[in-house]
Amino acid sequence: MQKTKRIISVCLVLCMVCLMCVGCSSDDSNASGASVAKVYYLNFKPEQAQDWEKLASVYTDETGVEVTVVTAASDTYESTLKSEIAKTDAPTLFQVNGPVGLQTWKDYCYDLSKTSLYTKLKSDDFALKGENDEVLAIAYVIETYGIIYNKKLLEDYINTEGAVIKSANEINNFDTLKAVAEDIQSKKEELGIEGAFTSAGMDSSSDWRFKTHLANLPVYYEYLDEKVEKSEAIKGTYLENYKNIWDLYINNSTVEPSMLSSKTGDDASSEFALGEAVFYQNGTWAYNDITGYEVADEDIGILPIYIGVENEEQQGLCTGSENYWCINKNASKEDIEATIKFLDWVITSEEGKKALSQDMGFVTPFSTFTDEYVADNPLLKAANEYIAQGKKPVAWTFTTMPSEQWKDGVGSALLEYAQGTKEWSAVEDAFIGGWATEYKAANSE
Amino acid sequence: MNRSVRKYFSIFLLPTFLAFILGFVIPFITGLYLSFCKFTTVRDAKFIGLSNYIKMFSDNTFLHSLWYTSLFTVFAVVTINVIAFSIALLLTRNIKGTNIFRTVFFMPNLIGGIVLGYIWQLIFNGILLYFDKTLTFSASYGFFGLLILLNWQQIGYMMIIYIAGISNIPPDVIEAAKIDGATNFQILKKVTIPMVMPSVTISVFLTLTNSFKLFDQNLALTAGEPSGKSEMLALNIYNTFYGRAGFEGVGQAKAVIFFIIVALVALLQLYFTRRKEVQA
Incomplete structure (x- = not known):
């Protein structure tokens, strides 16, 4: 009997201590x-x-x-x-x-x-x-993105024999970009570089440049055709263009297409910063990563991403x-x-x-x-010049992409296409079919 | 003495019991409840019944992951335990430097999974570089990469458990077997293995659950590439939970199913290996 009482009293004391602790702590947080x-x-x-x-x-x-x-x-x-x-x-x-x-x-x-x-x-x-x-x-x-390029290296290229352009301004459509990139790639030893484009790495630190930012262009032009701002289903009118630019990136790069999966965002930015590649798809935010190494600030330029649609000479950078x-x-x-x-x-x-x-x-x-609060960033200045010239900025339609899962699906398909384990039709499936299913999944109750 | 313990045991248990309630029972029940809800964060859950469990099979990634994980588990349990046991046998033979070897084999276990994953990714990709391939070239590369990684990490730990088991075998039993004229192989089969069955139980249990629940190594090594084909169950659940808006409940439902599978398999395994345990 005596012992039972003691147990009960100990229990009660424990309970009280607990309550006090709980009470005090909640009082504290309320007060503050x-x-x-x-x-x-x-x-x-x-x-x-x-x-x-x-x-x-x-x-x-x-x-x-x-x-x-x-x-x-x-x-x-x-x-x-x-x-x-x-x-x-x-x-x-x-x-x-x-x-x-x-x-x-x-x-x-x-x-x-x-x-x-x-x-x-x-x-x-x-x-x-x-x-x-x-x-x-x-x-x-x-922010604004496009194809960042090294003016000095491009100048070096223009001075080589049989260069397809005489001035950087001539690159104002996909065909010229392709011709230039392929010619640079074939002369890479002569120019002392590793490749025309930086590695299109598909590591998660870099794959958003392609599954999201590059994929913006076919979506943007399709929206423009359909006169809509978002869509439940995408037709894929410009997927052929998407393929062309992706082919250009992976076949004229510092690495073999089969090696892309392990390449990171840092790999690409350092390749550009060290002057190993001429072109680098990224945006104004990348300035801090590429400045201060081999490439002088005045040599950093940016081009719109041309994918070969009509009248793209008037296309500007992607801004949003x-x-x-x-x-x-x-x-x-x-x-x-x-x-x-x-x-x-x-x-x-x-x-x-x-x-x-x-x-x-x-x-x-x-x-x-x-005006006095303008950042000291050559990419921003270049972006403003495009707008001043009356080039039409490309809107960021990728904010309307149905889900992360959709982007991942496109990214995986792009990688498999690059390393040769799947056909381009896999990208089309992920892009068009994936859009419909993901839109339904994300918007169903 | 015994009587007072019996009277006071509830008080001694109280702190652990409280911790168990707070740290396990409540989260578990919340999780179970959430699997029947639609929610963005755990605070705004809305009950919707079974539809999460139906949606779970709307894409076949879950079934693929289940199949892939099961296959991986079978391979991992067999290789890890066989190799760990062999090394344990070697290192209980009074070879010179046994302690150094034991330490060396145990070391990989001290490195965290995500770091290990990235280290091995570098190693594998470095080797595959000579063939112009990478780990994500096909799902089987990821499979065997993960298998090697997990072996490397877990063998040392299981080895220690086996060493403890083997050193606990009374020498007189072995001696008696020798006097009766048993060959080394017979001693191994009829004496050593039955005597270390408790170690086998615990090692198989650990490797089984560990490889089923593998997450960070999977994430760091391949992240499910190519196209989610090397995605194991835990990673699949994670991706479902965070990949799409509105799929949090589906991820939760997958997690509940995942728990049931792991618990069932582990209990079955315990039941079967326990039956083989013998007393000296």
């Missing part, structure tokens, strides 16, 4: 949550991780508001976001990559239409809206955004307010504008960024 508003930004771009952290600490020093910046590792943003947003201390500010990404997260997005972020936006094109016209996501960086800010609707009111204030500070204050335009090298769609 109510009094101090916090900003938690889950950043998508690893290239700018440190710049964001620096900017956040400047803001904290100035206002005392705590800003946490967490950057998801390359290729893991969606998975990180999924687990982070389920936590009590969820991100107050996160990103979606476009209309398809927004579809997943629209129930978490706060209406931004009354924020300065939206009122200072240059055009509605950079906002993603919901069914009732609420502003759910706003693009904060505009896949970085949209969203504010988490489920965060506390104070945290939402704090996040809006932080973003306002980022796009209006001197420090914020400097950090975004100079340190991070962004071109932003906000009216507060006047």
Whole structure:
């Protein structure tokens, strides 16, 4: 009897201790949550991780508001976001990559239409809206990609005997690009290079350049023909062109087509940076990776990706955004307010504008960024020149691709075609058939 | 003494029990529930019944992965255990430097799976370079690559378990067998192997579940290429969960099925190898 009582009392004491611990800890979090508003930004771009952290600490020093910046590792943003947003201390500010990404997260997005972020936006094109016209996501960086080329190496080539062009400006359609690339490839010993194009690596650090960015062109032209902005099913009108440019990339490269699967994004950028290849498909964000080595800044140029459609002499670079800010609707009111204030500070204050335009090298769609806030990036300057010449920019339609699974399917098929284990029809199946099934899968209830 | 333990055992068990509830039972039940839901994050789940389990078979990647994984498991269990046991036999013979060899064989186990995967990818691709191929050329390259990798990693660990088993065999049993005129092979077959059956049980169990659940090595070595043909079950579940919007529940359903398969196979194996265990 005595012992039973003792057991019971010990149990009770244990229970009380547990309850006290639980009670105290939850009190603590409530107290801090109510009094101090916090900003938690889950950043998508690893290239700018440190710049964001620096900017956040400047803001904290100035206002005392705590800003946490967490950057998801390359290729893991969606998975990180999924687990982070389920936590009590969820991100107050996160990103979606476009209309398809927004579809997943629209129930978490706060209406931004009354924020300065939206009122200072240059055009509605950079906002993603919901069914009732609420502003759910706003693009904060505009990027451009094309075929980056080494002006000096191209000049060397033009000076060789029997060169097919006399000036770089003559490359304004696919046929010329093909002729030049193939001729460079055949003269690679003479030019002292490894190949015309950098390796079209299909490692996950590089394959998005082809399964997403290059695949944008056939999709873009098909949308243009059909006069639509998204589609449930793609016809594949321009897949032949896609094949031609892919053939050109893999057959005139620094490596054999069968070796592509292990080549990484770093491999390609270093090949270009060390002057081993003339052409490199990538965008304005790649500038930091290729500058400061063998290629001088004034030798970096960029060409539109020509795939052999009619009138492509007038085609410009591919310009758009896949970085949209969203504010988490489920965060506390104070945290939402704090996040809006932080973003306002980022796009209006001197420090914020400097950090975004100079340190991070962004071109932003906000009216507060006047001419003196232009990043020092030759690729951006070249991109602006194309627009000044009246070339028509290619929109980023890849944000309407049905799912990651679709991109992976196309990527795998491209790789198998390159290494010779499958025919081109596999790419067509993945592109056209995959689009229909993935669209259905992603949009069914 | 015994009586007081009996009275207080519930208190001693309490911390572990709590940890077990928090760390296993609750997540398990949540996971089970989520497999019947449509959700983006675990907090906004909406009950939709069995449709995740039906959708699971809408593409044949799951069945392919199941088949591929099973085949891999069979190969891995046989090769790892046979080689580990042979090495253990060698290293219990009082050869000079036994301890160094044991350490060397055990070392690979200390390297994490994802690092191992990338190291072996470099090695394999380096060799295949001479044939102008890479690991992703066909699914069988990935298969055997993964097999070599897993062998390299797990043999050392299983070897230690076998060594412990072999050193525990009482010398008098072996001596008696020798006096009775048994050959070395007979001793191995009739004495050593039956006596180390407990080690066999645990080693087979570990290799079986490990190769079935293989994830990071698979991800690092081939990531399922070419075209998902070298994708094992765990990676397939991961890709389903994160690959498409709205397929989180389907991934969860696959994970439940995966759990049932692994549990069934492991229990069957335990039952059959346990029956072969003998007492000295």
